[in-house]
Amino acid sequence: MYVRTVDLRNDFEAQRFGNILEQEGIPHHIKSNHDTALDGIFQMELGWGYVMAPEESKERIVELYAEYRRSERSDSMKLIFLGPPGAGKGTLASVAKERYGVPHISTGDIFRTAIKNETELGKKVKGILASGALVPDELTIALVRDRLSQADAKAGFILDGFPRTIPQAEALEEFAPVDTAVDFVISNEAVVERLSGRRVCKGCGKNYHIKFMAPKKPGICDACGGELFTRDDDKIEAITFRLKVYRDQTEPLIAYYRGRDKLLEVDATPSPDEIQADLDGKLNG
Numbered sequence: 001m002y003v004r005t006v007d008l009r010n011d012f013e014a015q016r017f018g019n020i021l022e023q024e025g026i027p028h029h030i031k032s033n034h035d036t037a038l039d040g041i042f043q044m045e046l047g048w049g050y051v052m053a054p055e056e057s058k059e060r061i062v063e064l065y066a067e068y069r070r071s072e073r074s075d076s077m078k079l080i081f082l083g084p085p086g087a088g089k090g091t092l093a094s095v096a097k098e099r100y101g102v103p104h105i106s107t108g109d110i111f112r113t114a115i116k117n118e119t120e121l122g123k124k125v126k127g128i129l130a131s132g133a134l135v136p137d138e139l140t141i142a143l144v145r146d147r148l149s150q151a152d153a154k155a156g157f158i159l160d161g162f163p164r165t166i167p168q169a170e171a172l173e174e175f176a177p178v179d180t181a182v183d184f185v186i187s188n189e190a191v192v193e194r195l196s197g198r199r200v201c202k203g204c205g206k207n208y209h210i211k212f213m214a215p216k217k218p219g220i221c222d223a224c225g226g227e228l229f230t231r232d233d234d235k236i237e238a239i240t241f242r243l244k245v246y247r248d249q250t251e252p253l254i255a256y257y258r259g260r261d262k263l264l265e266v267d268a269t270p271s272p273d274e275i276q277a278d279l280d281g282k283l284n285g
């Protein structure tokens with residue numbers, strides 16, 4: 001069965017990527033969104049068009065497209081996602097990592113995995129995360145420096161939730177200077193609504209929202225059937241405290257990156273697809 005695989009950005013890319021698929025011997029059809037519109041199917045489309053291919057080739061095509069995008073880029077793709085808790089950084093990063101072919105590195109996810117696995121790191125940070133306070137700079141910087149030294153982060157990365165303080169940003173500039181800091185702009189009210197409705201899968205960690213991204217069956221993960229739960233730091237007292245920590249310690253990073261001409265603002269209120277399209281346009285424009 002043919003399924004939709006990757007999105008293509010323009011005619012030129014359709015030709016180049018089509019040639020790559022030919023060389024790899026992967027059967028496919030390239031559809032432009034113009035064709036789709038003529039087919040009478042109306043849907044909001046991202047970009048110029050997309051590749052239809054057998055379901056079993058999808059994973060390979062996603063890999064080939066990521067390789068193609070890496071080879072096409074003259075500059076690297078070292079991004080940080082900045083913005084208040086609940087702005088949608090993690091949600092967008094899980095889409096953008098495939099699109100840009102770079103790893104998504106979330107310090108929050110690293111800490112939560114350590115807590116789940118009851119490692120030494122997990123024991124150290126468990127109470128800090130539940131309260132909404134920040135893990136000490138020294139520990140967090142060492143962890144990110146180590147993660148960025150791994151091979152998959154050489155060509156680029158999306159750092160989600162790091163840096164969060166000026167000392168973290170200064171350290172990062174020393175060991176892995178970023179190209180762009182993407183600031184997710186959103187109101188406090190929207191943040192509270194997003195965080196209080198967030199549910200996370202105990203099994204695979206996928207994020208949902210009871211109103212905006214509801215699972216098919218309430219309380220059950222669509223992807224793995226795991227149970228959904230509310231994060232300790234998504235309780236209202238912790239949300240209020242996290243917002244204060246953000247304003248006091250992380251918001252100054254906006255001026256820090258603006259002063260270095262690396263800041264790019266995106267409106268974080270529309271759907272993830274619309275935010276991704278806005279980000280693509282701004283990064284390529």
Ligand code: AP5
Nearest residue numbers: 085086087088089090091107108135161194198208209212
């Ligand atoms: P971390 O996990 O980084 O938490 P955060 O920055 O507070 O970010 P969140 O994960 O809460 O939100 P998000 O912006 O990723 O939003 P999401 O996509 O989930 O950090 C947790 C803790 O770890 C910190 O408090 C601290 O203790 C510690 N820590 C981490 N990094 C550290 C550092 N560098 N230094 C020190 N300590 C550190 O979306 C939220 C909800 O909205 C979801 O339900 C989602 O479904 C929904 N949603 C998302 N996008 C949309 C959309 N466009 N429209 C509608 N709904 C949407």
